[in-house]
Amino acid sequence: MPETDSQNRAPPLPLSHLDHLWFQAGGTLCNLTCHHCFISCSPKNRSFGFLSLAEVKRRLEESVPLGVKEYYFTGGEPFLNPEMTAILIETLRYGPATVLTNGTVLKDEWLEELRAAEARSLYSLEFRVSIDGFSAETNDPIRGEGTFMRAMRGVAKLVELGFLPIITAARTWDIDRDHEVVGEFVAMLRATGYARPRLKILPTLQLGAEEQRTHGYRQSERVTGEMLRGYDRSQLICEHSRIVTDRGVHVCPILIEAPDSLLGQTLEEATRPFPLSHGACYTCYQYGAICSNPSSGTRGA
Numbered sequence: 001m002p003e004t005d006s007q008n009r010a011p012p013l014p015l016s017h018l019d020h021l022w023f024q025a026g027g028t029l030c031n032l033t034c035h036h037c038f039i040s041c042s043p044k045n046r047s048f049g050f051l052s053l054a055e056v057k058r059r060l061e062e063s064v065p066l067g068v069k070e071y072y073f074t075g076g077e078p079f080l081n082p083e084m085t086a087i088l089i090e091t092l093r094y095g096p097a098t099v100l101t102n103g104t105v106l107k108d109e110w111l112e113e114l115r116a117a118e119a120r121s122l123y124s125l126e127f128r129v130s131i132d133g134f135s136a137e138t139n140d141p142i143r144g145e146g147t148f149m150r151a152m153r154g155v156a157k158l159v160e161l162g163f164l165p166i167i168t169a170a171r172t173w174d175i176d177r178d179h180e181v182v183g184e185f186v187a188m189l190r191a192t193g194y195a196r197p198r199l200k201i202l203p204t205l206q207l208g209a210e211e212q213r214t215h216g217y218r219q220s221e222r223v224t225g226e227m228l229r230g231y232d233r234s235q236l237i238c239e240h241s242r243i244v245t246d247r248g249v250h251v252c253p254i255l256i257e258a259p260d261s262l263l264g265q266t267l268e269e270a271t272r273p274f275p276l277s278h279g280a281c282y283t284c285y286q287y288g289a290i291c292s293n294p295s296s297g298t299r300g301a
């Protein structure tokens with residue numbers, strides 16, 4: 001396949017292997033309305049619906065012959081889905097699971113049930129909790145009044161139960177301040193009893209609410225074939241993942257609202273290559289590994 005087309009646009013990126021399967025379990029419904037949310041989730045956004053336990057079970061079965069190794073759950077807020085705990089427990093029969101949550105609606109009994117399920121399982125359950133500042137003063141203007149305290153209550157319970165939640169923060173500060181901000185996060189997390197916090201700093205994506213808050217992508221911000229030469233493509237989530245929504249199977253969790261992201265109704269259909277023609281692909285290219293879990297210990301990404 002040629003590396004470039006006539007406009008030097010990147011050629012469609014093939015899926016190397018379907019290692020990770022994502023589920024838009026919470027649809028676009030969220031109890032929060034963060035200013036930078038790249039799919040503008042909110043308490044009123046029902047553009048994408050919840051995935052039911054029955055649908056997730058069907059997809060888990062479908063994923064086995066394709067050799068999927070890990071499962072990821074996102075939204076919206078997945079824990080608004082009344083079947084979320086049961087979905088995670090079921091998934092732990094198939095492989096390791098990671099759930100992305102804003103941490104503000106977690107109930108102790110759900111977490112205790114999930115801890116017991118993980119202890120019975122061969123596989124691990126990871127939580128990623130998004131918090132965008134190391135204090136109420138830095139977090140709440142972005143995520144909403146009172147959200148820092150509520151999310152930290154969720155983090156404290158997860159830590160108490162022996163989970164090692166990955167704290168994710170969208171970089172709404174200047175990149176030169178990363179070191180300082182990471183230091184503040186670590187100090188805050190340690191002070192709450194999380195001795196070896198795991199932290200992942202994410203770039204913002206110029207889509208959805210963030211596009212309104214700041215700006216969208218310029219036409220020049222596109223991946224070209226030339227840029228991909230010698231580039232480690234495994235850093236791009238679409239190189240080894242797909243995501244199930246209530247509409248079918250899409251290329252990645254970032255682009256679900258783009259009509260061309262819907263690749264088919266079956267996982268097999270959705271294994272076809274996808275052209276990296278969106279502005280968001282440029283952010284993925286620049287920062288890499290946006291959606292993967294960090295290993296133990298603290299780092300920015």
Ligand code: SF4
Pocket residue numbers: 030031032033034036037038039040041042075076077102130
């Ligand atoms: S960024 Fe996350 S927590 Fe905030 S509105 Fe979007 S889905 Fe909800």
Ligand code: SF4
Pocket residue numbers: 236237238239251252253254255274276278280281282284285
């Ligand atoms: S937004 Fe990122 S993950 Fe999605 S298709 Fe583009 S490069 Fe791949």
